[in-house]
Structure formats: structure tokens, C-alpha cells
Amino acid sequence: MTRAWLLRRLVGDGRRHGLALLALALAFGVVAFAAAGARLVGRAAAPPAAPSARVIAYLDEGVDAARAAELERVLASLPGVEAVRAVSAREGLDELRGALGARATVLEGVGPDLLAPSLEVVARPAAASALAIRLGRLRGVADVDLVSAAPAPRAPDARRPARLGVALAGALGLLAVVAALAVLRARLRVELSLWLAVGLTRAASVRPALWLAMAAGVAGVALGGVGASWAAGAWLGVGALPAREVALGAAGLVVLAFFASRVALRIPEAAGAA
Amino acid sequence: MVLDEISLQVRAGELVVVEGQRASGKSSLARVAAVLRRPDAGEVWIGERDVAPLQDTSLPFVRRNIGYYSGDLPLLPRFSVLENVMVAAAARGFEPAQARELALRALGRVGVVGAATRAPASLSTAERRLVALARALAGAPPLVIVDDPSAHLAASDAGAVLSAILGVVEVGGAALCTSPDGAFAEAVVRAGGRRVRLEGGRVLAGGGPIGIVGAVARRPAAPVVRVEARR
Numbered sequence: 001m002t003r004a005w006l007l008r009r010l011v012g013d014g015r016r017h018g019l020a021l022l023a024l025a026l027a028f029g030v031v032a033f034a035a036a037g038a039r040l041v042g043r044a045a046a047p048p049a050a051p052s053a054r055v056i057a058y059l060d061e062g063v064d065a066a067r068a069a070e071l072e073r074v075l076a077s078l079p080g081v082e083a084v085r086a087v088s089a090r091e092g093l094d095e096l097r098g099a100l101g102a103r104a105t106v107l108e109g110v111g112p113d114l115l116a117p118s119l120e121v122v123a124r125p126a127a128a129s130a131l132a133i134r135l136g137r138l139r140g141v142a143d144v145d146l147v148s149a150a151p152a153p154r155a156p157d158a159r160r161p162a163r164l165g166v167a168l169a170g171a172l173g174l175l176a177v178v179a180a181l182a183v184l185r186a187r188l189r190v191e192l193s194l195w196l197a198v199g200l201t202r203a204a205s206v207r208p209a210l211w212l213a214m215a216a217g218v219a220g221v222a223l224g225g226v227g228a229s230w231a232a233g234a235w236l237g238v239g240a241l242p243a244r245e246v247a248l249g250a251a252g253l254v255v256l257a258f259f260a261s262r263v264a265l266r267i268p269e270a271a272g273a274a
Numbered sequence: 275m276v277l278d279e280i281s282l283q284v285r286a287g288e289l290v291v292v293e294g295q296r297a298s299g300k301s302s303l304a305r306v307a308a309v310l311r312r313p314d315a316g317e318v319w320i321g322e323r324d325v326a327p328l329q330d331t332s333l334p335f336v337r338r339n340i341g342y343y344s345g346d347l348p349l350l351p352r353f354s355v356l357e358n359v360m361v362a363a364a365a366r367g368f369e370p371a372q373a374r375e376l377a378l379r380a381l382g383r384v385g386v387v388g389a390a391t392r393a394p395a396s397l398s399t400a401e402r403r404l405v406a407l408a409r410a411l412a413g414a415p416p417l418v419i420v421d422d423p424s425a426h427l428a429a430s431d432a433g434a435v436l437s438a439i440l441g442v443v444e445v446g447g448a449a450l451c452t453s454p455d456g457a458f459a460e461a462v463v464r465a466g467g468r469r470v471r472l473e474g475g476r477v478l479a480g481g482g483p484i485g486i487v488g489a490v491a492r493r494p495a496a497p498v499v500r501v502e503a504r505r
Contacts, residue, residue: 005364016352191350197310198365198409199338201331 025220030173032224040232053128082129181264217257278444296471300452
């Protein structure tokens with residue numbers, strides 16, 4: 001089958017099965033709306049990120065500046081570590097004075113080496129405990145103090161109705177996709193059987209319908225994604241999803257559209273004999 | 275499969291009509307010869323190749339050289355009559371403009387060119403059959419297989435059908451017809467065709483295993499189609 005025929009069939013099939021293709025696009029739109037909506041509602045309902053935890057490693061008295069710098073470098077490369085700062089004995093004393101405020105008079109007369117030099121590590125809360133244990137085992141570390149961040153109180157999920165709505169839309173969308181593909185298959189079945197009987201390969205028989213179904217799927221996915229973004233912004237006050245997430249989600253749905261269409265339009269070779 | 279120990283050849287430039295009652299295996303034979311159905315055992319030669327063992331993916335390339343007509347193959351309801359005939363030429367690789375010309379010529383050959391722009395739903399049963407036959411003839415395939423062409427047709431239309439099939443034979447093609455209609459088979463023989471009787475899936479020929487009645491060979495040529503099917 002030549003390109004001219006392919007184009008002719010694309011235009012003809014698009015015209016003849018326009019309603020079924022429109023229904024398919026809308027069905028994929030609902031699925032995409034639900035998928036993007038689920039992510040957006042999840043973002044809106046997510047608890048605020050917990051603050052970072054602090055781990056303070058007090059160094060042995062005999063640790064020289066070179067060893068302290070090496071430890072600082074090693075710690076900075078560990079997973080979960082966000083920042084490392086070397087705190088000298090004097091800096092430590094000054095910070096303690098600052099923290100005590102008016103009661104800093106209790107420190108009058110103490111020497112600058114009251115406190116041991118330390119390394120102050122800012123880490124992710126989830127990694128802080130493991131990090132503290134690992135720090136305690138390092139040579140040159142005398143003591144470890146974990147100032148862990150309290151977990152944020154779990155707010156009641158105010159987005160529950162939205163979640164339910166999105167799940168319902170997703171289920172209905174998938175059902176609509178199956179129904180629209182079944183209608184398209186029923187409308188095309190005789191035609192595809194005939195193409196097979198007159199000598200077209202199965203791939204060539206199905207190609208225009210598959211492309212049209214794919215185009216409908218892509219249009220639907222784009223429409224649904226844009227609709228979900230708009231709805232989330234208007235109703236939930238949530239900004240757009242990151243571009244990478246949008247691209248991955250859309251690609252996944254397009255792949256779904258392709259395979260669903262391919263399965264639905266698979267006409268057995270024997271149908272040519274019908 | 276209803277066919278049993280059948281052996282049949284149709285040569286280039288030859289018209290063979292297989293005559294038999296209902297359920298005698300005529301349609302099965304036509305489908306096997308048109309490569310739309312595989313025999314349980316045996317060989318089906320199209321030109322110089324046994325197509326029975328070919329994979330499914332190769333069969334379309336054989337089918338596009340065969341014009342197949344059967345009342346079971348409907349016209350596409352959302353296509354015009356002309357487009358219905360053009361699809362066969364399209365499958366045979368003709369560009370749309372050529373396919374249109376060939377389709378109009380095929381419609382003219384069976385006498386329904388006036389219906390080219392109409393929708394199949396507006397045609398009578400006889401007209402629909404003639405259009406389906408035109409679809410089988412479009413693009414002058416080297417082998418034409420026509421299953422019961424005279425069904426639901428008036429005698430004059432059946433004459434037009436036979437004339438169109440003879441047109442294929444005259445340009446060197448091979449034609450295999452099946453028909454339960456003795457009058458049609460008689461007309462084929464009068465026109466120079468060969469008649470084969472089929473009963474219970476077997477070819478009858480005065481008690482012999484291969485029955486070819488009134489064989490006519492216009493010119494020596496390799497068989498275009500040879501079917502040897504066993505149960």
C-alpha cells in the first residue's frame with residue numbers, strides 16, 4: 001500500500017470514525033486528568049518537609065587540624081549529609097555564650113579550650129541516626145550528639161474528597177477507554193477483514209486505524225493533563241508539576257494508548273476468510 | 275475440512291467451473307485455492323510455489339495476486355461503490371488514480387458503472403454481488419476465484435458475470451468458479467471452460483479419483499493453481 005493510499009485511508013477513516021475517535025480522545029483525557037490529578041492532589045496534601053537534623057561530633061583532644069579537615073571532607077561525602085562545618089574550641093565557646101545569654105556569666109574565668117573542637121553536620125532527618133552511629137566509630141571522634149528534628153505533626157488529610165474524585169475519574173476513564181476501543185474495533189472489523197482478504201498484510205490493514213487511535217490518545221492525554229493542571233491550580237492552589245514528571249507521565253500514557261489500541265485492533269488472520 | 279483426496283489444476287488461460295450440490299465442498303475448495311484457508315494435508319500450488327506450508331505473514335503477498343469473490347465477503351458500508359472496488363486495486367499496489375480507473379473499468383465490465391458513486395446500502399442484492407465481483411476483477415489479477423457467482427442473479431446478470439470472467443481468461447489469466455447451478459456450469463462449458471463435478475468433498479469423474487469433465491486446454495501452460503487436499 002502506497003503512501004498516497006495511507007494518507008487517503010487516514011483521512012477517510014478519520015472522517016468515517018470521527019465520533020469513535022473523539023470518544024477515545026475524551027476517554028484518554030479523563031485517564032490523563034486522573035493521573036495528573038492524583039500527583040497534584042498528592043503534592044497539595046503532602047505534609048511540610050521536616051527540618052534538617054543536626055549531628056555534632058566532638059573531636060579528641062589530640063586531633064590536629066589536618067585530621068579535622070580530612071574528617072570534614074569524609075563526612076561531606078556521606079549519603080544524607082547536607083552540610084559540614086568545623087567548629088573550633090573558641091567558636092564553640094562563643095556559641096555557648098551566645099546561647100546562654102544573660103547567664104553567660106557562669107563561664108567567666110574559663111579558658112578558651114573548655115570545649116573540644118567539633119564538626120557540626122546538617123543531615124536529612126531520616127539519615128541522622130545512622131550517621132550518628134557511624135560518626136561514633138570514626139577514629140578521632142570522642143563523642144557524638146544527635147540533635148534530631150521532631151517529626152512534623154501529621155495534619156488531617158483535607159484532600160480526601162479530591163483523592164476519591166481522582167480515583168473515581170481514573171476508573172471511569174479506563175472503562176471509557178475500553179468501551180471506546182471496543183466501539184472502534186466493531187466499526188473497523190469488517191473493513192479490516194476485507195483488507196486482509198484482498199491481500200494486505202495485517203500491519204498494513206491496521207496501520208491507519210492504529211495511528212488515528214494513537215493520535216486520539218495523545219490529544220486526550222494532552223487535554224487531560226492541561227485540564228488537571230488548571231483544575232489543581234484553581235481548586236487546590238497547587239502549581240504545575242515538574243516538566244520531567246509531566247513528560248514521564250505523558251509518555252507512559254501514550255505507551256498505554258499504543259498497546260491498548262494495538263490489542264483492540266488485532267484482527268485474526270483467519271478473519272480474512274470470513 | 276470437507277475436501278477429501280481432491281486434486282485439481284487450473285492453467286493460465288483456462289476457466290474451470292466446479293459444480294456440486296450444497297455442502298459438497300465447493301466453497302472450501304475455493305477458499306483453499308484463494309489461500310484463505312489451509313488444507314489439513316496436501317499441497318496448494320499458486321504458480322510455481324506450494325503455498326500450503328507458508329507462514330501466515332507471507333500469505334498476503336500471495337493473496338494480492340488472487341481476485342476472490344464470495345457472497346460472504348461484504349461491501350464496506352461506509353465506502354462508496356467505487357471505493358469498495360478500489361480497495362482491491364490498492365492492495366495490489368496501484369496508486370489511487372490508477373486504482374480509480376481500474377475500478378471503473380471493472381464496474382463497467384459487470385455492468386454497474388452507473389452505481390459508482392452510490393452507497394452499498396442503496397444497491398439491490400444483485401447489484402451488490404456484481405460490485406463484489408468487480409472488486410475481485412479489478413486490476414486484472416492473474417488468478418480469479420469466484421464462489422457461486424450466479425447466486426441471487428437474474429439470467430442476464432449471470433451472463434454478464436460469465437462474460438467478465440471470460441475477459442480475465444482471454445488476457446491469459448486463470449479462473450476457477452464454483453456453482454451449484456447446472457445451467458451456469460453448462461454456459462461455462464459452452465464458452466470453452468472445463469467442468470468438474472464435486473460431491474462429498476471428492477471430485478467425481480466416472481468413478482476415477484480425479485474427475486475432470488470436458489477438459490479444454492487452450493494452450494499448454496504451467497498450472498496457475500493446483501490444489502491437492504486431503505482430509
